[in-house]
Amino acid sequence: xxxxxxxxxxxxxxxxxxxxxxxxxxLPRPAADWAAxxxxxxxSLTDYLDGWLARKWGQISRFGAMLxxxxxxxxxxxxxxxxxxxxxxxxxxxxxxxxxxxxxVFVSGLREFLGETAGLxxxxxxxxxxxxxxxxxxxxxxxxxxxxxxxxxxxxxxSPEIVTGILTGEIADDVGLIWKYYGLIAVSYGGLVLLWIAxxxxxxxxxxxxxxxxxxxxxxx
Numbered sequence: 001x002x003x004x005x006x007x008x009x010x011x012x013x014x015x016x017x018x019x020x021x022x023x024x025x026x027l028p029r030p031a032a033d034w035a036a037x038x039x040x041x042x043x044s045l046t047d048y049l050d051g052w053l054a055r056k057w058g059q060i061s062r063f064g065a066m067l068x069x070x071x072x073x074x075x076x077x078x079x080x081x082x083x084x085x086x087x088x089x090x091x092x093x094x095x096x097x098x099x100x101x102x103x104x105v106f107v108s109g110l111r112e113f114l115g116e117t118a119g120l121x122x123x124x125x126x127x128x129x130x131x132x133x134x135x136x137x138x139x140x141x142x143x144x145x146x147x148x149x150x151x152x153x154x155x156x157x158x159s160p161e162i163v164t165g166i167l168t169g170e171i172a173d174d175v176g177l178i179w180k181y182y183g184l185i186a187v188s189y190g191g192l193v194l195l196w197i198a199x200x201x202x203x204x205x206x207x208x209x210x211x212x213x214x215x216x217x218x219x220x221x
Contacts, residue, residue, distance in 0.1 A: 006054035007064045009046040010071050016043045017074035021082045036082065037142040043075045044135040072131070073104050079138045087144070092192060096199035100134065103206035110213050124208065130201035137198050140191025 016039045023035040050068065054060045080097045087093055 002059070002061055002063070004054070004059040004061065004064075005057075006050040006059050007061060007067070009050040009053070010064055010067050013043045013046045013050070014067065014071040014074060017071065017078050020075070021078050024082065024085075033142065036079075037139065040075070040079055040135075040139055040142060043071075044139065047072060047075075047131075047135070073108070076134060076138070077101060077104065079142075083138065083141050087141070093195070096195045099199040100202045103202040107206055107209050110209060114213060114216055124205065126201065126208070127205045130198060130205050133194055133201060134198040137191050137194035140194065144189075144191055 020036045020039050020043075023039070024032045026032070027035055047068075050064070054064055080100065084093060084097060
């Protein structure tokens with residue numbers, strides 16, 4: 001094993017994965033929310049950076065190839081578990097999260113079973129898009145927690161009474177305040193929409209991998 005910069009970034013991302021959950025035990029909110037969001041953004045950045053640097057500097061290694069998908073899956077699984085805890089279990093969150101987790105376990109099992117032939121399940125462009133949408137969705141959903149609990153009342157100075165006034169139409173003359181509120185709502189719920197899109201892409205790519213593996217799963221005559 002070589003301790004190259006790409007490999008170090010991958011190891012740091014793997015270490016950051018459990019910290020996304022542990023910060024809620026170690027820090028009070030909203031500090032924990034900020035820490036989880038920043039850790040996840042950092043991990044998402046290194047997910048792109050380590051592969052790019054490995055190719056650019058000719059530092060692709062078996063250790064990095066093995067650890068990179070493990071770090072990615074650890075980050076996503078732990079982040080989704082934390083988000084379920086923060087936002088509660090509902091149809092709008094549990095269904096896409098279950099689809100994403102099912103696919104990750106299923107494809108990992110396929111690769112383990114195929115062993116040396118697992119190379120046929122190479123990452124496709126659609127799978128890369130899935131990962132990108134997934135990362136953006138999770139980041140926005142961490143922001144949703146900050147928005148729900150802290151942005152309205154503290155950062156943006158919106159009391160519960162002001163929010164109620166906007167929703168009931170009693171506050172209709174402060175256009176700036178109204179646009180600010182609904183802009184934040186759009187960003188927050190955008191994360192939920194992207195999570196569903198990511199779940200759909202997850203199932204499509206999972207089926208594609210299964211289809212490619214089928215010839216190797218048939219019993220010999």
